Structures are given as structure tokens and as C-alpha cells.
Amino acid sequence: MTTNTIDVVSYCRVSSQGQGESGLGLEAQREYIDRAAKQNGWNIVGEFVDVVSGKLAIEDRPEGKRALAACKEMGALLVVAKLDRLSRSVHHIARLMEETEFKVATMPTANSFQLHLFAALAQQEREFIANRTKEALAALQKRADEGDSQSAEKIARRTEALEKGRTEANRAKASEAIQQRVNSWQESVRDPIDLCIRKGGRTLQQVADCLNGKGITTSRGGNWSSIQVSRVMKNLGLEFPSKETSL
Incomplete structure (x- = not known):
């Protein structure tokens, strides 16, 4: 067990006022x-919370x-x-490393080189998400x-809107907006699902029960089922730990 206590300042960021008010995302952080x-002997001496886009560098957020x-x-x-609560920009994170020492709760032992590498990988992942957006729209059809x-109902609503005179450019924007909302909601439940797994959830139903117990609803405001958990975990690339990892 760590004997030396280190003072730390907690910083959380959510992207929308809705997330800030509901605690969705903030509670998980x-x-x-x-x-x-608790695991590393850190003494939290302050907490700061921003409701702002991750595109801004941390020093530019209130x-x-x-x-x-x-x-x-x-x-x-x-x-x-x-x-990604610090930034989604490799450039911002690299600059911050030169000015401030920081830790990441999900990888507390990572050094500066590893954190820079993870930031680069995250940027690549965002490019993958853009491709998955296109694939998701094709899957919907x-x-x-x-x-x-x-x-079919979603497609019908989109078709009806298009028939009311939307231009080709607006059609593309509408499709992108729909999928962005889907992606945004899925990202909002990434941390709660991950926490349920970290707390011992080893089946889809156990994760569903955990989410329902936390009062986190599905995109339609209902309770989670194992099928819904499976679908979202697959889209987010989340997996249960292997038996070797959990030993």
C-alpha cells in the first residue's frame, strides 16, 4: 500500500449543460x-468542473x-x-506536459511518454469513429x-423530411446529425458501463442490472436488457476482461 500521500486537484469535464445538470458522465468521472x-494514496484537495467542449485547451476553460x-x-x-477530459488534441496534451504534472485515474502509473502515446491513439480512434458513423448509417438502412x-420508422421520418424540400447538402447534414446524436449518447454511457464491468459485472445481464440500479436509462428512457448492453458494448469496443486478466 502507498504510504506517502500526494495532494491532487480533481478536474472533470462534461461537454453539455445537460450532462452537467444530470450528472451523467460527471458522476462516473x-x-x-x-x-x-484511495488505491494510490492521493489526497484530493480541490475539485473543478467545466461544462465545455474538449476542443478548447484546458487553460482556455474557466x-x-x-x-x-x-x-x-x-x-x-x-x-x-x-x-480525453483534458483534451482530444495531441498538441494540447503535449504542451500541457511541459507545464504541469498530471495523472489519469484510469492509468495512474502511466508516464509522460505513455500518456502521449495514448493521446495519439485516441486521435486515431476518432478517425475510426468517423468511419463507423458511415457504417452505422448503412446498417440502419x-x-x-x-x-x-x-x-424503418427512423428511415421513414428521414425520408419524409427530405421530401419537404431539403437540399442535398442538408440531407447529408441531417444524416450526420442523427448519427452524431447516437454516437454522443453511446459515449455518455461508456464510463458507466466500464465502471459496472470494473465492479465485477461479468455477464451482459449483470451489466444491465448495474446500469438500471444506477438509474441510467437507455436512449429511449427505459431499462436496460442484456441485448441492449451487448449492442452498445460492441459499438463502443468494450469487452469483458479475460479469465487470465481477472485472475
């Missing part, structure tokens, strides 16, 4: 940081700027739940063609 603090100032004033380290009523 706090839980990641609290768990890492609470981010205050968090950095608090670290300097108290001689503390900055701690975030995940690397395929399910509709195969008789799935919900998919």
Missing part, C-alpha cells in the same frame, strides 16, 4: 478519481484555468478520470430493409 485516489492555478498554488498534481420496425 468522480468515481474513477475517488477510486484511484474552471480548467482555475484548476491549473490551484495546482501551482498548493503544489498539487492535476488528476482527471480519462485523458439494412435493418430497415430486413423488416426491423424501429429502423
